[in-house]
Amino acid sequence: MTSAAVPARTTAAVRADVVAGVVAGAVVIPQAMGYAGVAGLPVEVGLYTCIVPMVAYALLGGARKLSMSTTSTIVALAGLALAAAGTPDDPDEAMAAVSTLTLLTGLALLLFWLLRLGWVVDAISDTVVSGLKVGVGLTIIVDQLPHLLGIDAGPDGFLRGIGHIVTHLDDANRATVVLAALTLAGLWAVHRWVPRVPGPLLAVAGGIAATAWADLPARGVELIPEVPSGLPVPAVPPLDGATTMLPYALAIALMAFMETIAVGRSTREPADPPIGTGRELLANGTAAVAGAFVATAPPAGGFSQTMVNVGAGARTQLSSLVTAAVAVAAALFLAPVLSDLPEATLAAVVVVAVTGLLDVDELRRIARIDRAEVWVAAATGLLALVTNLLVGVLAGVLLTYYLVLRRLNHPLLFQESPLPGLLVVRIEGALYTMNVRTVQTELVRRATTADPPPRVLLLDLGATLDTSVTVMDAFAATEQQLARDGIALWVAAVPEAALVKARRTAAWPSWRDGGRVHPSVRAAVDAYERLVAEGPDDAAT
Structure with a gap:
């Protein structure tokens, strides 16, 4: 290879990472803002989560293409934690509460790293995770239905949420329903026929344009809370409610690491270095602790945003640094524009994103191989639906170790x-x-x-x-x-x-x-x- 070929290849790799980072930002940023709403948090929390945690993981993590922000599973658990601690109505207090939760999550991950407990999480079966994802996906979709219909938000939980929606269908806002239907149809069409086009970005742009063109607020369409301009001011997370949120933080740390390690390994190429549990615990824990000081949600590597990154041609963590730069630009210059985004549009982005968790084909594959394991997946998902996600996580962990012991006890x-x-x-x-x-x-x-x-x-x-x-x-x-x-x-x-x-x-x-x-x-x-x-x-x- 000539000396001129090396710079050419390096330049091509850098160009690919820059393009991938911009494309991933167009998808990840609106998606993370929508996820913040799932947890009952101001949308800027999702925006901030695309900055500091992403940079921290890019500097420390071992997966070259992984995109670190937050995921539907994590924010659903975060919402439970904040509800248990009494989520405040004031946005500033809500952001202080989530910074405490994120700090506890990061400290738990770092404790796992110090104690070298990566093997414990590694032992949790993919079957349990598959079942839990179905429960999480259905719960989040039900939570977003009031925003898609233009009715008041209902109680937390799948069954209670269904009951609330059924009894309030007559209150649905026609303009909101039409906007939500058009957005969902557009997102699915883009995903089906032009998957390389950033559908969430088009949806956000279309929703903002519709607000100005059709005067949607006058038609009863709710907009997201105003997004403040500028970057977050670092602050020490308070310890109020830490005791209440600690069990949830442990569950979030467990799920965050499981998702991060699974995404990292699924996108690793043969020439890439091995994905070590210790390094991933350190990187994920550091990302969470750093993010806690700027009020981010608990971070994790997500399948959807990482696959966008991979599909756009990402080769190294430079793409994540570019995505973080895009998020900084959005926080500094686009906040007034983002404030014109309809809630229904953001809810549609979230719903389409989490439908990927409802992997029925994977459950069928498990059932063909081992019926006992598919029953474990079903039990995990069902418990997550009828009780809450924390119970589903704990049940999944216990069922995993039950399967392990069952096999060990019958050599x-x-x-x-x-x-x-x-x-x-x-x-x-x-x-x-x-x-x-x-x-x-x-x-x-x-x-x-x-x-x-x-x-x-x-x-x-x-x-x-x-x-x-x-x-x-x-x-x-x-x-x-x-x-x-x-x-x-x-x-x-x-x-x-x-x-x-x-x-x-x-x-x-x-x-x-x-x-x-x-x-x-x-x-x-x-x-x-x-x-x-x-x-x-x-x-x-």
Whole structure:
């Protein structure tokens, strides 16, 4: 490659990132402003979330194309937290409250990083996340319906929201409904036929133009609260309501990290560096803590905005820095214009954005593979709908670990009988206190019900890892049970860590000297053949 080719490639990459950053800004900024409304916050909170957290992640994060602002899942949980703490009506007080929540979320993420707890979140299954996203998506859509219809906002929650809408349909504003229908149709048409065009930007521009052209306020169409010009003044988050919001902050931190790591890994290319949980926790936590001092929503990497970034040609985090610069320009120069945006337009942008969470095809795929997992997804989503999203998150975490323990407690056992009188059972999975009794019972059952019964039961332990006192005691009990039926217990391919502990037991000399411990299954089979050749009765000793 010539020396001139390197600058040319660098220039092309920079140009691609700049274009992607501008395009992503056109989508992410109005979407984040709409998300702020989901949490009952002033729309400028969403605008600010596209600045400081995005810059912090661009400097520290490991995913090259990830766009860090906020997501529908996060703002829905934030809305619950603020409601629990008593969301104030005054915009300044509301922004102070969300800065506290964002600070707690960031500190939780940094604590996860310090304690190296990334593996805990990694263990939460995609199945649970899929179910939770359906619950979140339906809840947010119902919350936005009053804005699309031009009626008063109803109570929080999916079922209560549905009830409120049904009983207030007669109050719907015709102009608002027409505007919302046209905006939704336009957004879906753009997404379907010209996906590279920034639909949210067109929707926002069209809504602002309609306000001036058709005098929408005079027709009863509500506009968003006035957006103040300028950048936020840094302030220390107050600690009022911190105790109440702390459980929600932990749930938000959990979800933020899950979304960020999932988005980062899904957009990673083979040539990109690995996405490490520690680095992502540090980057996400720092982004949240930094954002808390300028009243942002809790940040996270979102699928929709990141895919816009990728689709526009982003190659590095320079694109996110450009998006942040676009948000700064919007805050400084476009605030008066944005204040003419109808609430119905912003609600339509949010609804179209969150429909991506209702991934029915993914649930069908899960159902084809494992029906138990699709029931877990359904239970998670249903709990999120009928109670609240925090309960859904906690239920999802518990169900995930239930599935893990269920599988661990039922390790796979594969058996074969290479020679008459020899039954070989391979244990696939770790043996530990909670599952060894189940394995013990199954081994005895298989050996004593075989026809004809074996003289030797050989355990292939090559797929296990370690052992414990409980496991060794269970093996001793298994040996005694089998001995009553004239069956000898042998072991092969015992892991070195387990051998070290076994040699410290009083029973080890008899196992070693009795020829019941073998380095491999092949060696054990050979030993059994020699014993049979010497005399049939010797094989059972």
